[in-house]
Amino acid sequence: MTTRLLNDRDIEFMLYEFLDTENLLKRSRYQEHSREVFNATLDTAKVIAEKYFAEHNAKGDANEPTFDGEKVHQIPETKEAWDAFAEAGFLAAHYDFEDEGMQMPEIILRASMAYFTAANVATSAYPFLSLGVANLIHSFASEEHKARFLPPMKDGRFSGTMALTEPGQGSALADIKTYAEPAKDGTYRIFGQKMFISGGDQSITSNILHMVLAKIKGAPAGVKGISLFICPKVLVNEDGSLGERNDVALAGLLHKMGYRNTTSTVLSFGENGGAVGYLVGEPHKGLSYMFQMMNEARIGVGMGAALLGYQGFNYSLDYARERPQGRLPSTRDPESKQISIIQHADVRRMLLAQKSYVEGGMAMCLYASSLFEDSQTGETEEIRKEAITLLDLITPMVKSWPSAYGLKANELAIQVLGGSGYIREYPVEQYYRDNRLNPIHEGTDAIHGLDLLGRKVTMDNGAGYKLFNKALATTIAEAREQSSLAEFAEQLESALNTLNTVTSTLLNKLPEGIDEGMANATIYLDLFGRVFASWIWLKQAMTATQGLAKADVQENDRNFYQGKLQANRYYFEWELPHIETQANLLMSHNLTTFEMQDAWF
């Protein structure tokens, strides 16, 4: 039984019914496009994903990359997949026509990427990172560096990495030790060590551009002293040809639980006199530049988590339909035919929970991509500004909610398969191991909780938070008009009130003691995520209700829309109510965990 990639009907629903992607064609940037072009792009993505990525997902897991002291070795399918991705034009798709791109809208690029990620999350990480690095260079590097480094990134000769974390510092970037010294030729020499660098070395491309965070000697302390450098594995001559090896060495590979075909590396910079680095933008502003890539990557991580969940859901659903086992409690005849396990209520519970997590997560991430699109190409300044303000607020949830519940979905997929789910002969245990990374990288849950409560909610006088309220209020008012959805409108309104009360209570308490006040921020993040997810589900349910009301709705579409409505009901009745317990803890400023002392363990 092979795993089908995602669900084409659902992607169509999300792009053209839940979101109004076709409306982008009215924007001048996309006038050359059509829905046909979008669909053809998605088709090509799917074909390549099936042919070059899905085929070695298990093989790449079973044969993790190795390092012989000189070179990294990977299964050859990795490079074939990269080449197919690059040759099809995906690395350049979103650039302007004049830069040999296709002016592909962000959301179509992300929906295309979804097929690759679903097929093979580990191999997809290489193009994923390279797209981000190229965007970073495109946005902030000098014209000279753009001319030297972007063409080989667009055609796939170079790949990229983000080199932030160090052996001593992961989440706490203010304390990084890597430093840069100015050289006479205007470049810098970089010294230090970086750890957990995905794709830091590999057997795919002739060169790798590391985007390194480092402090220029004498820089201010903390995050305000961090600069960003392009540090190539192999030096690049001015004419674009490859020169000598730079002083960047692979100290070793790390051995991971999942995502195995993505190398995770320890890199040493400057063991032999200093690695040549090129400053990006201005000194000491590196972290703000890097945030562009991190925010992009955060939506990507949320999406990856939802998609791994989606693949587990698909597999366990097919399995549950085919696997006969047992009889209903009402069946007494031991000689009667066994039923397929989907006929057991508890299996349907596990499938419906998965459906609500993975389709909810994917819709959430595509919605975030549509906001990013609006922030770039929206018709008016106001639309662009509101989109980025709202996106800033929701990014912690867009990253964390799918990471938490996509993983939970994978756990349920294993449970649906029972013993078969726990053995490596079936793919669901790999999905779980792969997905376990997502609540960790690109900011752990705890970091996003702190970011949300400590920064995002109050940022810009709470502008993003107000937009979030406004968006939900609009949906609530609309849903109330449809009798079948009125009950969910009430529940969402009540949940939003709870969120608002909790938020103001926590913010009012913060001045009394910020350590205590922030202690339960991760719970706040989850509460916020549940309210957000309920909104996303209610919006899907509204769309499905409209679909059902069409005069010519056919049977398979009716089933599809009914599925959306039932998943919406599940989320509101089974998942959302947990916020009441969380709200009680938060509003009573519960300090049980805060007051626990080291010695008492």
Add this chain to the structure above:
Amino acid sequence: MKILVAVKRVVDYNVKVRPKSDGTDVDIANVKMSINPFCEIAVEEAVRLKEKGVATEIIAISMGPKQAQEQVRTALALGADRGILVESDEDLQPLAIAKMLKAIVEKESPDLVILGKQAIDGDNNQTGQMLGALTSMPQGTFASEVNVADGRVSVTREIDGGLQTVNLSLPAIVTTDLRLNEPRYASLPNIMKAKRKPMDTFTPEDLGVDATPRVKTLSVEPPAERKAGIKVADVAELVDKLKNEAKVI
């Protein structure tokens, strides 16, 4: 040399279709539609002949609803030079399709017509042969290898028990089998270029063809589900059941 290649819009091979509950047809509302896989192979073969310098122009044609222009565009993105859509909301059946292809053949005078051997929706395996009969062109069906040289085409055919090679004078018809080639996919730059390639649209009336269906679908139903087996006590009971219940001996 000019090649005419036909592409059919069908339900994507990944979709598991189900009959409608009223049994009138299969339910294909809003399911993903694609080029018939055999037709993709036909396009690929034409593009390869062009890349080899054998062909100079490839015309891709589809027949069906307006949306079938998506499949023509796909063929253009794969390498065809121009497209033709014969637009009709009728249930187009092989005979009507063959008649319309004949009209296009007369208009365009291609040296080679490449078709899929069958489409995965109707599984008819008739259009190429009917076109051969209507146009009196020689045909090489179920092709697993195609070589054009000296005004002739040699077609290796997959037949029961082995391979057969036929050598045909041009113009000729070739229908493709699965092993002929492995089709490419459209790169994103080519998808954009395809938008600017010309496409003509006709109706069956323009071509002087009555496309009314000749074959009527009476009902569509899923295969009967397998029932649970039973245990028999001995051979005598088995024989009895085979004889009197199953009535197979």
